[in-house]
Amino acid sequence: MTGPEIWLAATLAIPLAGALLIALSGDWPNFRDAISLLSATGLFAANVMLVLMPDHAGTLALAPFLPGAPLVLKIEPLGLMFGLLASGLWIVTTIYAIGYMRANEEANQTRFFACFALALASTMGVAHGGNLITLFVFYEALSLTTYPLVTHHGTPEARRAGRVYLGLLVGSSIALFLFALLWTWAVAGTLDFKPGGILAGNASAAVLSVLLLLFVFGVGKAAVMPLHRWLPAAMVAPAPVSALLHAVAVVKAGVFTLLKIAVYIFGLDLLATLDARDIVLAATGFTILAASIVALREDNLKRRLAYSTVSQLSYIVMATIVASPFAAAGAGAHLVSHAFGKITLFFCAGAIYTAAHKEKVSELNGLGQRMPWTMGAFALGSLAVIGLPPTAGFLSKWTMFQGAIAAGDYALPIVLGLGTLLSAGYLLPVIYRAFFLPPARSGLAATAEAPLPMRVALLFTAAGCIALFLMPDLLTSLPLEAIRGRR
Amino acid sequence: MIGQLPALQVVVPLLAAPLCVVLRNGTLAWLLAVATSWAALAMAVVLTGQVLAGGPIAYAMGGWLPPWGIEYTIDSFNVLILLIISGSAAAILPFARHSVADEIAPEQHARFYSAFLLIMTGLLGMAATGDVFNLFVFIEISSIATYAAIALGRDRRALTAAFNYLVLGTVGATFYLIGVGLLYAVTGTLNTADLASRIAPLLESRTVIVGFAFISVGLMLKVALFPLHQWLPNAYTYAPSVITTFLAATATKVALYSLLRVAFAVFGAGYVLERLPTEAILLAIAGTAIVVASTTAIFQKDLKRLLAWSSLAQVATIVLGVGIGNAQGLAGALLHMFSHALTKGALFMAAAVFALRLGGTSLERLQGAGRRMPWTSAALVLAGLSLVGVPLTASFVSKWTIVLAALERGWWPVAGFILVTSLLTLAYVVRVVEALYFRPSAADAPAREAPLSMLWPLWLMVAGTFYFGLNSSIPMRLATQAAALLLGVAP
Numbered sequence: 001m002t003g004p005e006i007w008l009a010a011t012l013a014i015p016l017a018g019a020l021l022i023a024l025s026g027d028w029p030n031f032r033d034a035i036s037l038l039s040a041t042g043l044f045a046a047n048v049m050l051v052l053m054p055d056h057a058g059t060l061a062l063a064p065f066l067p068g069a070p071l072v073l074k075i076e077p078l079g080l081m082f083g084l085l086a087s088g089l090w091i092v093t094t095i096y097a098i099g100y101m102r103a104n105e106e107a108n109q110t111r112f113f114a115c116f117a118l119a120l121a122s123t124m125g126v127a128h129g130g131n132l133i134t135l136f137v138f139y140e141a142l143s144l145t146t147y148p149l150v151t152h153h154g155t156p157e158a159r160r161a162g163r164v165y166l167g168l169l170v171g172s173s174i175a176l177f178l179f180a181l182l183w184t185w186a187v188a189g190t191l192d193f194k195p196g197g198i199l200a201g202n203a204s205a206a207v208l209s210v211l212l213l214l215f216v217f218g219v220g221k222a223a224v225m226p227l228h229r230w231l232p233a234a235m236v237a238p239a240p241v242s243a244l245l246h247a248v249a250v251v252k253a254g255v256f257t258l259l260k261i262a263v264y265i266f267g268l269d270l271l272a273t274l275d276a277r278d279i280v281l282a283a284t285g286f287t288i289l290a291a292s293i294v295a296l297r298e299d300n301l302k303r304r305l306a307y308s309t310v311s312q313l314s315y316i317v318m319a320t321i322v323a324s325p326f327a328a329a330g331a332g333a334h335l336v337s338h339a340f341g342k343i344t345l346f347f348c349a350g351a352i353y354t355a356a357h358k359e360k361v362s363e364l365n366g367l368g369q370r371m372p373w374t375m376g377a378f379a380l381g382s383l384a385v386i387g388l389p390p391t392a393g394f395l396s397k398w399t400m401f402q403g404a405i406a407a408g409d410y411a412l413p414i415v416l417g418l419g420t421l422l423s424a425g426y427l428l429p430v431i432y433r434a435f436f437l438p439p440a441r442s443g444l445a446a447t448a449e450a451p452l453p454m455r456v457a458l459l460f461t462a463a464g465c466i467a468l469f470l471m472p473d474l475l476t477s478l479p480l481e482a483i484r485g486r487r
Numbered sequence: 488m489i490g491q492l493p494a495l496q497v498v499v500p501l502l503a504a505p506l507c508v509v510l511r512n513g514t515l516a517w518l519l520a521v522a523t524s525w526a527a528l529a530m531a532v533v534l535t536g537q538v539l540a541g542g543p544i545a546y547a548m549g550g551w552l553p554p555w556g557i558e559y560t561i562d563s564f565n566v567l568i569l570l571i572i573s574g575s576a577a578a579i580l581p582f583a584r585h586s587v588a589d590e591i592a593p594e595q596h597a598r599f600y601s602a603f604l605l606i607m608t609g610l611l612g613m614a615a616t617g618d619v620f621n622l623f624v625f626i627e628i629s630s631i632a633t634y635a636a637i638a639l640g641r642d643r644r645a646l647t648a649a650f651n652y653l654v655l656g657t658v659g660a661t662f663y664l665i666g667v668g669l670l671y672a673v674t675g676t677l678n679t680a681d682l683a684s685r686i687a688p689l690l691e692s693r694t695v696i697v698g699f700a701f702i703s704v705g706l707m708l709k710v711a712l713f714p715l716h717q718w719l720p721n722a723y724t725y726a727p728s729v730i731t732t733f734l735a736a737t738a739t740k741v742a743l744y745s746l747l748r749v750a751f752a753v754f755g756a757g758y759v760l761e762r763l764p765t766e767a768i769l770l771a772i773a774g775t776a777i778v779v780a781s782t783t784a785i786f787q788k789d790l791k792r793l794l795a796w797s798s799l800a801q802v803a804t805i806v807l808g809v810g811i812g813n814a815q816g817l818a819g820a821l822l823h824m825f826s827h828a829l830t831k832g833a834l835f836m837a838a839a840v841f842a843l844r845l846g847g848t849s850l851e852r853l854q855g856a857g858r859r860m861p862w863t864s865a866a867l868v869l870a871g872l873s874l875v876g877v878p879l880t881a882s883f884v885s886k887w888t889i890v891l892a893a894l895e896r897g898w899w900p901v902a903g904f905i906l907v908t909s910l911l912t913l914a915y916v917v918r919v920v921e922a923l924y925f926r927p928s929a930a931d932a933p934a935r936e937a938p939l940s941m942l943w944p945l946w947l948m949v950a951g952t953f954y955f956g957l958n959s960s961i962p963m964r965l966a967t968q969a970a971a972l973l974l975g976v977a978p
Contacts, residue, residue: 141878151921154926159926167910167914171910182902
C-alpha cells in the first residue's frame with residue numbers, strides 16, 4: 001500500500017478498532033476512556049497526514065459493491081476539511097465527554113463510547129467517500145450509529161425522539177436521496193465525483209431541477225424545513241452527542257453532502273442555470289427566518305441552540321445553491337466556523353446542566369458570577385454564531401455575503417442580515433441574564449464551575465473561534481482548492 | 488459419478504429421510520441429517536461450477552430419454568435455487584439440535600429430522616425437475632412433510648395451523664394438477680421443453696389459457712401471495728422454530744421458482760408478459776401485498792409472527808420485480824430471493840434462540856435482552872438492517888436492481904413505491920430494536936447467551952448478508968444469466 005492508501009484506510013480502521021476495543025473493555029472504565037482518547041488522537045493524526053499528501057491525490061478501493069459502482073475512498077479538498085474538522089473536534093469532545101458522563105453518572109457508558117466511535121467512522125466515510133454511492137452508504141451508517149446515542153436514556157421520551165430521528169433521516173434519505181441517486185445513475189451512468197459535474201448534457205433542465213429538489217430535501221441531515229424536526233428531537237441525547245454530532249458531524253455531513261453534490265455532481269456552472277434554484281433559495285430563506293423566530297421563543301437552552309443550528313445550516317445550503325465559486329467557498333468556511341461556535345455553545349449548555357442542573361434560559365440569571373469561564377466561553381461562541389468579529393463566524397458570513405453580491409444575488413445578503421439580527425436576539429439575552437441580572441433567590445448558591453475536563457474542552461473551542469479569525473486562510477483555502485482546482 | 492449429480496442432489500436426502508426413522512436415536516438422526524445437508528450443499532456447489540463453466544446440464548432419469556422419461560435440467564436459474572435450499576439446510580441443521588431438544592418430545596426427534604429431510608427433498612426436486620408432473624409429485628412430498636413438521640410444534644395451536652395449511656395447500660396443489668391435466672389433454676406431453684414446442688400453436692386456445700390460470704393460482708397459494716396468504720402467519724408462528732427458519736428461507740421462494748419456470752419455459756415470456764395482462768395484475772397484487780403485510784407486521788406483538796408478516800411483504804417485493812417485466816427486474820427478483828433467504832434465515836434463527844432461552848418470542852419477553860444476550864441481539868439487529876435494505880447488506884443490492892429496473896422502464900412511481908415501502912420495514916425493525924435495547928428487562932428474566940452451536944450458524948448467515956452486500960458478483964452473475972434464459976434473450 002502507498003502512503004495515501006494507508007492513511008485513507010486508517011481513517012476508517014482507527015475508529016472501528018477503537019469501537020471494538022471500547023466494546024470489549026466495558027469493565028475497566030479508565031482503559032475504555034483511554035482507548036477513546038487514543039482513537040480520537042490517532043484519527044486526527046491520520047487526517048493531518050492526508051492533508052500533507054503531495055497534490056492531495058490518492059484513492060483506496062474498499063469493495064466491489066455493485067457493478068460499476070465500487071466503494072472507494074479518495075483524497076479531496078472538501079473532504080479533507082470536513083475530516084480534519086470532525087476528527088479534531090472529536091479529541092476535544094472525548095475529553096469533555098469523559099468529564100460529563102462521569103459527573104452525571106450516566107448508565108451504559110460503554111455502549112455510548114462505542115457508538116460514538118462508530119459514528120466517527122461513518123463521518124470519515126462521508127468525508128472521504130470517493131463517489132456518491134460511497135458517501136450515501138456512510139451517510140446511512142451515520143444515521144444508524146447515532147440512533148443509539150439519541151435514545152441513550154431509554155425513557156419513553158428518548159424512544160419517541162429516536163423514532164422521529166430515524167424516521168425523518170432514514171425516511172428522507174431512502175425515499176428522496178436514494179431515489180435521486182438512482183436517477184442520477186440512470187441518466188449519467190456513473191456516480192463518480194468529477195470536477196465540473198457528471199450531469200451536464202445528460203438530462204433535460206426539468207429533470208435536473210427535480211433532481212436538485214430531491215437531493216436538497218433528501219439529504220435530511222441538512223435540516224431544510226420541513227425536514228428539520230429530527231434535530232430538536234435529538235436534543236434528548238447527552239450533551240457531548242448534541243455537541244459533536246448534532247452541531248458538527250451529523251448536521252455538517254448533511255450540508256457537506258450537498259456541497260459535494262453541487263460541486264462534483266451538478267457542477268456550479270450547471271447549477272446556476274436551474275430554475276429549481278429559486279425554490280431551494282426560498283425554502284432555505286424561510287428556514288433561516290422561521291427557525292430563528294422559533295429559537296427566540298424557545299426557553300429550553302439546548303432546543304434553542306438546535307433551532308439556531310437549523311437556521312445556520314440553511315445559510316450554508318443557500319450559499320451553495322447561489323452557485324458562485326466565492327459563495328460556495330464561503331459555504332465551506334461557514335461549515336467550519338459554525339462548527340467551532342456551536343460546539344462551544346453546546347459544551348457550555350452541558351456544563352451548565354452538570355454544574356447547576358439548569359436546562360432553561362429563564363433559569364440562568366446570575367450564573368455568570370458562579371461559572372465565569374463557562375459563560376465567558378458561551379459569550380465567545382455566541383459571537384461566532386451571530387457572526388461578529390473577532391470570531392471566525394464573521395469571516396465566513398462575510399465571504400458568503402461577498403460571493404452572493406458578486407453573483408448578482410440579493411436574496412442571500414438580505415436574509416443573511418435579518419438572520420444575523422435574529423441570532424443576536426436569541427443568543428445575547430442568555431449572556432445578559434447570566435452576567436447582568438441578579439440570581440434567583442433559591443438555587444445557585446452551591447453552584448461552582450463544571451469539572452476540569454469539561455472546562456478545558458469548552459475553553460479550547462472558544463479559543464478556536466478566535467484563532468480561526470486570525471488565520472483566515474485555514475477557513476477558505478481548502479474549499480477554494482476544491483472549486484478552482486489546485487494552483 | 489459427477490454426471491449423476493442432478494439425480495443424486497435429490498436422491499441422497501430422499502434416501503436419508505427413511506434412514507433417520509430407522510436409526511430411532513435422535514442424535515444419530517441429527518448427525519445423519521447434518522451430513523446429508525452438507526453433501527447436498529457440496530453437490531449444489533459443484534453443479535454451480537459446472538453450469539457457470541459449461542452451460543445448462545440435461546439429465547435423463549433412469550436412462551429414459553425425454554419426452555418419455557423424466558428429465559432433470561440444471562441451469563443458472565435453478566442452480567441458484569439449489570444453492571439457496573441446500574445452503575439454508577446446511578446452516579440450519581447444525582443449529583437445530585438445542586432448539587429441537589427443547590421444543591420436540593425426545594421420542595419424536597428421529598421423525599422430526601426425517602420430516603426435515605423430506606421437506607428438503609421435495610424442495611430440491613421442485614427445483615431440479617424438468618417435468619411438470621414430476622414437479623407436482625415433489626410439491627406434494629414437501630407439502631405433506633411440512634404439514635407433519637408444523638404439527639410437531641409444542642403449542643397446541645400448531646395443530647390447527649397445520650390443518651389450515653393442509654387444506655389450503657391441497658387446494659393449491661390440486662389446482663396445479665388440474666392445470667397440468669388440461670395442458671396434457673391438448674398436448675399429450677409432460678416434459679417442459681416438449682410442452683413448450685407443442686403448445687406454441689395452441690396458445691390462443693381456451694384450454695391453454697384456463698390451464699395457465701389454474702397453474703398460476705395453485706402455485707400462488709404456495710407462494711402465499713396476497714390474498715392467498717392466510718395459511719402462512721399461523722404456520723410460521725406455531726411451527727417448531729427450526730422448521731419455521733427453513734420454510735421462511737426456502738419454501739415460498741421455491742414455489743415462486745416453479746411458477747416462473749412453468750410460466751416462462753412452457754408458455755414463453757412473450758405470451759406471459761405481453762399477451763396476457765400479467766404485469767398489471769402482478770404489480771397491483773404485489774403492491775397491495777407489500778403495503779398490507781408490512782403495515783400488519785408493524786402491529787404484531789410476537790417476533791415470529793412479525794417476521795412471518797414481513798416474509799409476506801418480501802415475497803411480494805420479489806413478485807413486484809417479476810411484474811416489472813424486463814430482464815433487470817427479473818434478475819432483481821432472483822437476487823432478492825437469494826438475499827431474503829439469507830436475511831430471513833438469520834432472523835428466524837435469532838428468533839429460535841430467543842424461544843429457547845427466554846421461553847417465547849413475544850416482544851415483551853425480549854425486553855432488555857440486548858444486554859443479557861448481546862451476540863444474538865446484535866445478530867438480530869444486523870439481519871434486521873438487511874431486511875430494511877440498508878446499504879452494504881445483500882437486500883440493498885437486490886432492491887437496488889429492482890428499482891433500477893423500474894427506472895429503466897420509465898416507471899418512476901413504481902421505483903418510488905419500492906423505496907417508500909422499505910420505510911415500513913424500518914418501522915417494525917425499530918420496534919424490535921427498542922424492545923431489545925431501550926426497554927428495561929423484567930426482574931426475573933432469564934439471562935444466558937445462546938450455546939455456541941447456535942451462534943455460529945446464526946453469525947454465518949449474518950456474515951453472508953454482509954458479504955454479498957459488499958461483493959455481489961456471483962449471485963449477480965447467476966441472476967442475470969437466469970433472467971436472460973427465462974426471457975429467451977442473450978445475457
